[in-house]
Amino acid sequence: MTRTVPPEAEETPQEPTPAVALHTGTSNLASLLTRNLRTSGIYIAFVAIVALFAILTDGVSLSPGNITNIILQYSYILILAIGMVLVIIAGHIDLSVGSVVALTGAVSAVLVIQQDYPWWVGILAAIAVGLAVGAWQGFWVAYVGIPAFIVTLAGMLLFRGLTQQVLGNISLSPFPAEYGRAASGFLNGLLGGDGYDVFTLLIGALAVAGYAFSGFRTRLARIKYQQPVESFPLFVARVVLVGAVVMYFAWQLAHARGLPIVLIILGVLVLAYGVISKRSVFGRQIYAIGGNLAAAQLSGVKVKVVNFWIFVNMGFLAAVAGIIYSARSNGAQPSAGNMFELDAIAACFIGGAAVTGGVGTVVGAMVGGLIMAVMSNGMQLMGVEQPIQSVIKGLVLLMAVAFDVYNKRRAGATR
Amino acid sequence: MAENILEMRSITKTFPGVKALENVNLDVHRGEIHAICGENGAGKSTLMKVLSGVYPAGSYDGEIVYDGESVHFGGIRDSEHVGIVIIHQELALVPYLSIAENIFLGNERRGRSGLIDWNKANADAAALLASVGLDENPVTPVGQLGVGKQQLVEIAKALSKDVRLLILDEPTAALNDNDSEHLLGLLRKLQERGITSIMISHKLNEITAISDRVTVIRDGKTVETLSLHAGEVTQERIIRGMVGRDLESFYPDRVSSPGEEVLRVEDWTVWHPTQDRKVVDNATFTVRAGEVVGIAGLMGAGRTELAMSIFGRSYGRDISGRVFVRGTEVKARTVSEAIGHGIAYATEDRKRYGLNLIEDIRRNVSAAALGKLSTRGWVNGNEETKIAEESRKSMNIKAPSVMSVVGKLSGGNQQKVVLSKWLFTDPDVLILDEPTRGIDVGAKYEIYTIVNKLVDAGKAVVVISSELPELLGICDRIYTLSAGRMTGQLPVREATQERLMELMTKEKELVG
Numbered sequence: 001m002t003r004t005v006p007p008e009a010e011e012t013p014q015e016p017t018p019a020v021a022l023h024t025g026t027s028n029l030a031s032l033l034t035r036n037l038r039t040s041g042i043y044i045a046f047v048a049i050v051a052l053f054a055i056l057t058d059g060v061s062l063s064p065g066n067i068t069n070i071i072l073q074y075s076y077i078l079i080l081a082i083g084m085v086l087v088i089i090a091g092h093i094d095l096s097v098g099s100v101v102a103l104t105g106a107v108s109a110v111l112v113i114q115q116d117y118p119w120w121v122g123i124l125a126a127i128a129v130g131l132a133v134g135a136w137q138g139f140w141v142a143y144v145g146i147p148a149f150i151v152t153l154a155g156m157l158l159f160r161g162l163t164q165q166v167l168g169n170i171s172l173s174p175f176p177a178e179y180g181r182a183a184s185g186f187l188n189g190l191l192g193g194d195g196y197d198v199f200t201l202l203i204g205a206l207a208v209a210g211y212a213f214s215g216f217r218t219r220l221a222r223i224k225y226q227q228p229v230e231s232f233p234l235f236v237a238r239v240v241l242v243g244a245v246v247m248y249f250a251w252q253l254a255h256a257r258g259l260p261i262v263l264i265i266l267g268v269l270v271l272a273y274g275v276i277s278k279r280s281v282f283g284r285q286i287y288a289i290g291g292n293l294a295a296a297q298l299s300g301v302k303v304k305v306v307n308f309w310i311f312v313n314m315g316f317l318a319a320v321a322g323i324i325y326s327a328r329s330n331g332a333q334p335s336a337g338n339m340f341e342l343d344a345i346a347a348c349f350i351g352g353a354a355v356t357g358g359v360g361t362v363v364g365a366m367v368g369g370l371i372m373a374v375m376s377n378g379m380q381l382m383g384v385e386q387p388i389q390s391v392i393k394g395l396v397l398l399m400a401v402a403f404d405v406y407n408k409r410r411a412g413a414t415r
Numbered sequence: 416m417a418e419n420i421l422e423m424r425s426i427t428k429t430f431p432g433v434k435a436l437e438n439v440n441l442d443v444h445r446g447e448i449h450a451i452c453g454e455n456g457a458g459k460s461t462l463m464k465v466l467s468g469v470y471p472a473g474s475y476d477g478e479i480v481y482d483g484e485s486v487h488f489g490g491i492r493d494s495e496h497v498g499i500v501i502i503h504q505e506l507a508l509v510p511y512l513s514i515a516e517n518i519f520l521g522n523e524r525r526g527r528s529g530l531i532d533w534n535k536a537n538a539d540a541a542a543l544l545a546s547v548g549l550d551e552n553p554v555t556p557v558g559q560l561g562v563g564k565q566q567l568v569e570i571a572k573a574l575s576k577d578v579r580l581l582i583l584d585e586p587t588a589a590l591n592d593n594d595s596e597h598l599l600g601l602l603r604k605l606q607e608r609g610i611t612s613i614m615i616s617h618k619l620n621e622i623t624a625i626s627d628r629v630t631v632i633r634d635g636k637t638v639e640t641l642s643l644h645a646g647e648v649t650q651e652r653i654i655r656g657m658v659g660r661d662l663e664s665f666y667p668d669r670v671s672s673p674g675e676e677v678l679r680v681e682d683w684t685v686w687h688p689t690q691d692r693k694v695v696d697n698a699t700f701t702v703r704a705g706e707v708v709g710i711a712g713l714m715g716a717g718r719t720e721l722a723m724s725i726f727g728r729s730y731g732r733d734i735s736g737r738v739f740v741r742g743t744e745v746k747a748r749t750v751s752e753a754i755g756h757g758i759a760y761a762t763e764d765r766k767r768y769g770l771n772l773i774e775d776i777r778r779n780v781s782a783a784a785l786g787k788l789s790t791r792g793w794v795n796g797n798e799e800t801k802i803a804e805e806s807r808k809s810m811n812i813k814a815p816s817v818m819s820v821v822g823k824l825s826g827g828n829q830q831k832v833v834l835s836k837w838l839f840t841d842p843d844v845l846i847l848d849e850p851t852r853g854i855d856v857g858a859k860y861e862i863y864t865i866v867n868k869l870v871d872a873g874k875a876v877v878v879i880s881s882e883l884p885e886l887l888g889i890c891d892r893i894y895t896l897s898a899g900r901m902t903g904q905l906p907v908r909e910a911t912q913e914r915l916m917e918l919m920t921k922e923k924e925l926v927g
Contacts, residue, residue, distance in 0.1 A: 225797040281785045281792050288782055291771035298729060298760070298768050299783040299836070300751035358773050 041403065042352060046367050046374075053378030061378050064256035067249065072184060072328060074373035075262040076101065076321035078366055080344035081351075082273050083317035085365035088348050089277070090310050091290040091357025092141065092148035096133075096155030097318045097344060101337030102163040104129050104322030109172040109332030112179060119179035126326075127319045133159060134315020135308070142307035156341070164334045173331025181261075184328045188258025196254040203259055204250025207267075208243040215239060262324055269317075274362045286310060290357030346393075347372055350400040371396070419480075420445040420580060420611050426465055426477035428458075435461045436475070436635045443580070448602055448612045450622040453632035453657055454827075454855040459615045462632070463582050467501040468494040481580075498579030502569045504588060504853075510558030515540035517557050518572045543571040547601055563594025570601065581605065582613045587621060588853050591714050591881070599625045617855055619650040631656035654856055666888030667860065669867040673891060674704035676742070677875035678758075678844045683736035685717075685724040685899075694720045694731060696899040702844060702875040707866060709886035709907075710879045711915050712896035718879045719763055721896065722846045726760035727753035740843060754783060757843035761833050763852060763879070765826075769833045772822030776814060777803040779821050779832050784840040806835035811861060827858025834865060845869060846877040851885065863889050883912045895919045 053061045060066060080097050087094045107129045108122035133155070140151040174180075188197050215235065222229050230238070253259060277283040285306045288296040297303050321340070326332050351368025353360025372393060379389045421443040428436040436458045443449045451459050464470050466479065468488030479486050481497060488494045491501075508517050515537045524539060526532035540553035549567040557565060566586060573581055583602075587595040599621060602612050616622055622629055623643060631638040631653060638656045641648045678701065685695040695717045702708045712718045723730035725738055727750035738745055740756050747753035753760075762768040770779055780803040781788055788799050803817040810831040814824055821832055830850065837845060847866070851859040866889060870876055880886050886893050893910050895903045895918035903918040 221797050225801055227797065227800060279794050279796065281789050281794055284778070284781075284785055284794060287774070287778070288771055291773050292767075294768045295771055296782070298726075298750060298762060300727075300749070300754045301782075302749070302751060358771065 041407070042350070042364060042367050042371075042400075045400070046371050049371055049374055049378075053374060053381075057378060057381045060381055061374070062252070064252040064254075066377065066381070067252050068256045068260060070373050070377050071260050071263050071266075073377065074369065075260075075266050076325045076328075077340060077343045077347065077373070078266055078369045079269060079317055079321045079324070080340060081347040081365040081369045082269055082362055083314040084341075084344040085348045085351070085353055085360050085362055086273070086277065086283075086286055086310055087148070087314055088345070088353045088355075089290045089357060089360045090286045090307060091293065092307070092310070093345065094137075094148065094152045094311070094314050095341050096137065096152040096159055097314065097321070098337040098340035098342075099156050099159035099163065100130060100133050100315060100318035101322040101325055101340055102332070102334070103133070103159045103166070104319040105326030105336055106163045106166045106172075106332040106334075108179075108323060108326055109175070110166055112175060113172045113331070119176055122175075122179060123323055126323050127316065130315040130317075130319025130322065131312060132315070133318070134312035137315070138308035138311030141311055142304040148311075163336075167332060167334050169334050171331055171333045173329075175327060175330055180327045180330055184324065185261050186258040187261060187264070196251070197258040198254075200254040200259040201247075201250050203264075204247050204253075207250075208239075208246050211242060211246075212239045265320070265324070269320075270362060270366055277362050282306065282309070287358055290359070292358070343372060344369075346397045350397060352404060368400075371400075418444055420482060421466075422478075422480040423462070423466065424478040424480065426462065426475055426479075428461055428465055428470065428475040434635055436465070439477075439632065439635070439637050441630055441637065442640070443611060443613060444627070446606060446609055446611055447627040448606055448614060448625055450626035450629040451613060451615045451632060452617065452619070452622060452629060452653060453638075454857045457632045457657075457855075458635040459632055460584060461635075463501060463584060463613070463615065466494070467491055467499055467582065469501075495576055498577055499582065500573040500576055500578040500580070501582040502566075502573060502584065502586065504585040506562075506565050506569055508557045508565055508568060511556055513554045513556055514544065514551060514560075514568055514571075515553035517568060518543060518553075518575050520572075522576060539575070540571070543574050544568075546574060547571045548597065561594070563590045563597070566590065566594070566598060567601070570598075570605075578610060580611045580613065582615075584615045585617065585853065586614060587616065587618060595621065617853070619653055619856075622653065623648070623650060629653060633657060657856060665856070665860065665884070667864050667867055669870070669889075671706070671870075671891045673706040674873065676701055677704045677740065678702040678877075679739040680725060681737045681739070683721065683725070683738075684734070685720055685731035686733040688730070688732050694899050695724060698736075698896070698899070698901045700894050700901060700904070702877055704843075704873045704875050705870045706892070707870055707876045707878060707890045709890035709893035710877060710896055711883060711886055711893055711919055712879075713919055714881070715898075716896040716919065717899040718896055719848055720899075722760055722848055722877070722879060725753070726750060726758055726846065729760075754840050754842070757841075758846070759783075759837035759840050759842035759844065760846045761830075761837050761848060761850065763849035765829055765833050769836075770821050770829060773820065775820050776807060776812065776817040776824075776832055776835075780806050780817075780835045780839055783836050787839070802839060803835075806832075806839070810835050810865065825854075825858075827854040827861070830854055830858070830862060831865075834862070838869075842874070844875045844877065846879070848879045849881065850878060851880075851882070859885075883915055886910075886915070887912070895921075897921050 050062075080101070084094060084097065104126035108126040111117045111125050112119055112122035137148075137151050137155055140146045141148045187199055215238075219229050219235060229235070277286065285296065285301045288299065288301055289303055289306060293303065322337070325336060329336065347369035348360060348365045349355070349368070350371055351360070351364030351366070353365065375393060375396065376389060379392065419442050421441070423439065423441040425438040425440060426436050427434070427438055439458065439462055441451075441462065451462070453459050461470075465475050468490045471489045472487035481499070486497065509520065512520065518540050519536050523531050524536040526535070537553045544551060544553060547567045547570050549564055549571065551560065551564065557568060560568065570581070586598055590598065602614070602625060605612065614622075614626065626643055628640055628642050629648075630640040633656070641653070641656070680701070681699050683695055683698045684693060686692070687694050698721055700708070700710075710718050710721070720730050724734050725747075727747045728734055729750060738747065740758065745756040747756050747758065766772060771782065777799055781799045785794060788795050788802070800817060806812065807814065807817050812824070812828050812831045812835070814828060821829060824832065850866070851862055854862070866876055866878070878886065878890060887907060887910060890907050893905050893907060893915060894901055895915055897919050902921040905914065
C-alpha cells in the first residue's frame with residue numbers, strides 16, 4: 001500500500017477516471033487492476049518476497065513451525081510500527097521506542113522477578129511507565145514545541161540510562177510461567193483435534209466470516225449512498241481469495257503449536273488502529289496535521305492535544321511491545337530493544353508513509369514490517385551472515401522508498 | 416532574421432483523461448511584450464511548461480520554433496541555454512542565501528582556482544541589481560526583502576543567464592501597486608534592450624497598459640491574438656475572448672436588505688506577537704445579516720491580523736476588546752470555539768493556511784466540521800462523500816470527483832473548496848480574506864455569486880480585499896483601516912476609490 005490510499009482502496013481509487021467516479025455502478029476487474037497497480041505495489045512486492053524465500057528455502061519458510069516463529073519474533077516490531085506510523089503521519093518521528101521497550105520490560109522484571117509481585121502487577125506497571133514516558137515526550141513536543149526528533153533522541157538516551165539504572169546494569173531472569181504465557185504462549189487444544197488445533201481453525205474461520213460480513217455491510221452502505229462499488233462477482237472473488245490465504249495460514253498454525261496469543265493481540269491492535277486511523281475524528285486529525293499543520297490549526301483542530309495523545313499512544317504501544325519482548329526473552333536486559341526504533345521506522349517507510357507527514361497507513365506499515373520480517377527470517381534460514389543481512393535490509397529500505405518516490409514523481413508529472 | 420523569435424505550432428498536451436492543450440498556436444514577435452491570458456485551468460501555465468522544457472520534448476505533440484530553428488528541450492537547462500528563462504508565480508529563491516548567492520545559484524562565478532570568486536560575484540550582482548532598479552546590498556539575505564524586491568532579484572537572476580525570452584507567470588499577483596508599477600516599467604526597459612517578454616496575467620489593466628499583443632487561451636485552445644496597437648482593444652474585449660461571452664458586469668447584481676446585527680466587534684486591540692507595537696488599535700465594526708461589509712486597507716494595515724485575532728485568537732497577543740455574535744458576547748479563545756460561535760474565516764493564502772493539498776476534496780470540505788459527520792468520535796465516511804459531492808455540485812467545483820486531490824485543482828476551484836469547507840460549518844459570519852486573489856475573471860464572478868447567495872440566505876459576510884473595485888462592486892458598506900486603526904466607514908453608494916484611498920492613508924485621526 002502506498003502513501004495515499006485508505007484501506008477501502010479496492011473500492012475508492014484516489015484518482016479515478018472521470019467516467020468511473022461520476023456515476024453509480026460497478027467497476028470491472030481490468031480497470032480496477034490498472035488503477036490500483038501503482039497503489040498495490042507493496043502487496044505485490046510482499047507476495048514476491050514470500051515466494052522468493054519459499055523457493056530459496058525449499059518451502060521451509062512457509063512451514064508451520066517457521067510461520068509461528070516469524071510471528072513470535074517480529075510481533076513486537078509490528079506493534080511498535082502501529083504507533084510509529086501514526087507518529088510519522090502526524091509529521092513527527094520517535095527514536096526512543098527501543099529504549100522504552102527496554103525500560104518497560106525492566107520495570108516489569110524488577111517487580112515480578114526481584115520483588116515477587118504477581119505477573120499482572122508487572123504488566124500494569126509496564127503500561128503505566130509507557131504512558132508516563134509518552135506523556136513526558138508528548139508534553140515537550142506538543143506544548144513546548146520542541147521537534148520530536150530532538151525530544152525522542154534525548155528520550156533514547158534518557159530511557160536507556162534509566163533502564164540500566166533500574167536493572168543495576170545486570171540482566172534479570174526468569175519470569176514466572178504465567179508471565180511468559182500471557183505474552184508468548186499459545187491457545188491450543190481448547191477444542192481438541194487430531195494433529196491439528198480445531199480452535200485455531202475456528203478463529204481463522206471467524207476472522208474470514210467477519211471480513212466478509214463487514215465487507216458486505218460496507219458495500220451495502222456505499223450502494224445506499226450511491227457510491228461506486230466493485231461488481232458482485234469481484235467482491236466474492238476478493239473475499240474467497242482473502243479467505244483462502246487466512247485459512248491456509250490458520251491451517252499451518254494449527255499444525256504447529258496452535259494460535260499464538262501475540263497474534264491475537266496483534267490482530268486486535270491492527271484492526272483497532274486501522275479503524276481509528278481511518279474512521280475516527282482523532283485519526284482524521286492526525287492526517288490533517290501531517291498534511292498541513294497551519295490549515296489544520298485554522299480548521300479548529302486542537303493540534304497540541306492531538307500531538308500529545310499521539311505520543312501517549314506511542315508510549316502505550318511501546319509498553320505492550322516491551323511486555324511481549326521481555327516475556328519472549330524471559331527476562332530483562334540492559335540492552336533490550338536496541339535498534340528496534342529503526343526497524344519500526346523502516347517498516348513504516350517501506351509501507352508507504354511519507355517523511356513529510358500526512359501519508360501512510362497502519363496496514364501499509366504492517367506489510368512493510370512483514371517484508372522486513374520475512375526477509376530476515378528467510379536469510380537466517382539460508383544461513384546468510386549477519387553483516388550481509390544488514391546490507392540487504394538497508395538496500396531494500398532504500399529501494400522501496402526510491403520506487404515510491406519514482407512512482408509519485410511519474411504520477412505528478414502526468415498532471 | 417525572422418520576425419518571430421518564437422513560434423509554437425499546434426501544441427497538444429494530454430494528461431490521462433484530460434486534454435490540457437489542443438492545437439495551441441503562439442507567435443511571439445522579436446522584442447515585444449506578449450501577454451497571455453485566460454481563465455485558470457485554461458492551459459497557460461501548461462503551455463509555458465512545454466515551452467521551457469519542464470515537460471520535455473516527446474511528452475507533447477507539435478513543434479516549437481525558436482529563432483527560426485525547430486527546438487527540442489529535454490529540460491529546463493536546455494531552454495535556459497538558448498536564453499529562455501521562466502519566472503514562476505511562486506518565487507524560487509532561497510531565503511537564507513544572499514541576493515548574490517541566489518542570482519548565481521547553479522551558475523556560480525568560479526575563479527581560476529575553481530572556487531567561487533565572491534568579490535566578482537558580488538560586483539556582478541550589484542551591476543545586475545542596478546539594471547533592474549533594486550537598491551539593495553548584494554550580501555543581504557533574500558528573506559529580508561519584500562515580495563516585490565524578490566521578484567526583481569528573480570529578474571536579475573534571469574539577466575545573469577543572458578536571457579532573450581523572459582517568461583513571467585503572474586508577476587504582479589502578490590505585489591502592491593507601487594511594486595507592480597516598478598516591475599512593469601522594468602519590463603519596458605528590458606524591451607528597449609531587446610529582450611522579449613511573455614507575461615501571463617489576470618490583471619487586464621496591466622495587460623492593456625504594457626503589452627504589444629495579447630493571446631487569449633480558453634479550454635486549452637488558442638482563441639485569438641489581439642494587437643493592442645491597432646485600434647481599440649478594451650478590457651471588455653479581452654474578457655469576451657476569455658470567457659466566450661460578454662460579462663455584463665464584473666459583479667453580479669444583488670438587492671441589499673440588511674437585517675439584524677450579527678457581529679459586533681468593540682475596541683479590539685491586538686499586539687504584534689513578537690514586537691512591541693499594536694497591530695490593531697481600538698477597532699470597532701459591525702456586520703448585519705444579509706450584508707456584505709468590506710474592509711479596505713493597504714498592506715500592513717492590519718486587515719488579516721484583525722480577522723485572525725477575532726477568529727479564535729489565531730494571531731497576536733494581549734488581545735483586548737469585545738466580540739458579540741447576535742447580541743451575546745462571545746469569548747472565542749481557540750479556533751474551534753470561534754467555529755462553535757458561528758464565525759468562519761477563509762484565509763488569504765489558501766495553499767499555506769487553507770487546504771491540505773495532499774488530500775482530496777472530501778477530506779478538505781469536512782475538515783472544519785468533522786463533528787457534524789461523526790457520532791461518538793466515529794466519522795461517517797459515506798455521509799462525508801455525500802456532503803462533498805453536494806458542495807462540488809452547488810459550488811461548481813471543476814474536478815472529476817470529490818476524490819480528486821486538492822493540490823491539483825486550479826486556484827479558483829481550490830478557493831471553492833475552501834468556501835465549501837467553511838459553509839459546511841454553517842457559520843453566521845463569514846470572513847473572506849482576499850477571496851479572489853490569484854483566480855481568473857470567470858471564477859471571480861462565480862465567487863461573487865456565491866457570496867450573494869450567502870447574504871441572501873441571511874448570512875453576514877466580511878470581505879477583506881486589496882482590490883478596491885472589488886469592494887465597491889460587492890459590498891454594502893466599507894470600513895477603512897490604516898495602521899491598525901479604523902479610519903472611516905462609507906456606505907457603498909458614497910464610496911469611490913479616491914475617497915477610500917484617502918481614508919486608507921489617513922494616519923492620525925480616529926473616525927471609527
